[in-house]
Amino acid sequence: MLKTIISPWVAALALQAILVAVLMAKKIWHRFPIFFLYAALGFSFNLALFSIFHSSLFRHWYVSTYWTNEGLGVILGLAVVYEIFNHLFTPYPGLRKLATQIFCGAITFLLILGCIVIYAQPLGQQSHIQAAFLVVEQAVRILEVGLLLFLFLCASAFGLHWRQYTFGMALGLGIFVTVELVALTMRIQFGITANSLFNMVRSISFNSSLFIWIGYLLAPELATSASEMPKRAQLEQWNKAVMELIYQ
Numbered sequence: 001m002l003k004t005i006i007s008p009w010v011a012a013l014a015l016q017a018i019l020v021a022v023l024m025a026k027k028i029w030h031r032f033p034i035f036f037l038y039a040a041l042g043f044s045f046n047l048a049l050f051s052i053f054h055s056s057l058f059r060h061w062y063v064s065t066y067w068t069n070e071g072l073g074v075i076l077g078l079a080v081v082y083e084i085f086n087h088l089f090t091p092y093p094g095l096r097k098l099a100t101q102i103f104c105g106a107i108t109f110l111l112i113l114g115c116i117v118i119y120a121q122p123l124g125q126q127s128h129i130q131a132a133f134l135v136v137e138q139a140v141r142i143l144e145v146g147l148l149l150f151l152f153l154c155a156s157a158f159g160l161h162w163r164q165y166t167f168g169m170a171l172g173l174g175i176f177v178t179v180e181l182v183a184l185t186m187r188i189q190f191g192i193t194a195n196s197l198f199n200m201v202r203s204i205s206f207n208s209s210l211f212i213w214i215g216y217l218l219a220p221e222l223a224t225s226a227s228e229m230p231k232r233a234q235l236e237q238w239n240k241a242v243m244e245l246i247y248q
Contacts, residue, residue, distance in 0.1 A: 094243035168216025179205035
């Protein structure tokens with residue numbers, strides 16, 4: 001059982017190290033600083049968790065480190081989705097401002113939701129903060145899946161090609177958060193009995209996402225061709241409509 005847990009863990013650490021090295025070598029962190037932070041902190045915390053897990057001296061730090069990593073992962077995952085949209089909307093100030101307002105509103109809603117869940121839990125329940133975190137995480141994953149699905153459905157309007165780094169980032173994250181949402185829902189529904197399945201499914205999906213990110217970053221990026229530019233007319237129309245609403 002221990003080997004089953006450790007093997008994907010070691011694989012994830014190796015893949016995360018490669019991802020961070022590629023991001024630094026190709027200086028992608030200049031274009032996508034939040035994604036770089038997401039990858040670097042994810043690797044650092046995963047390495048710390050692996051070390052703590054195998055240390056009898058620091059084992060008592062494992063739970064707090066685990067939940068800190070989970071919280072940062074959820075926050076930065078949503079921030080990466082924002083960065084993707086922000087990158088695509090750079091030439092369109094109206095859509096960029098709208099995206100920023102939507103994300104700020106979503107974060108406010110998630111904070112209120114977390115406070116409501118904590119308040120609604122019985123006072124004697126020790127896991128009330130954990131329960132609130134799981135509910136908020138589920139809401140975040142639903143939001144991420146919805147936004148990434150919208151991104152892929154409107155890929156042609158965004159001028160997004162499957163050979164671009166932005167597409168690879170969105171694809172890898174989309175696979176992970178979709179599987180995470182399903183596994184998280186099962187965990188909330190069935191409780192601790194679903195933990196083993198949750199950890200296994202999550203590990204497989206995350207390692208798959210790491211493979212996708214590394215593969216995209218190692219491959220040459222394909223720039224948007226002149227023939228694809230007319231497809232952005234719809235995006236121009238959306239931007240114009242938003243700008244008119246803003247400055248009415």
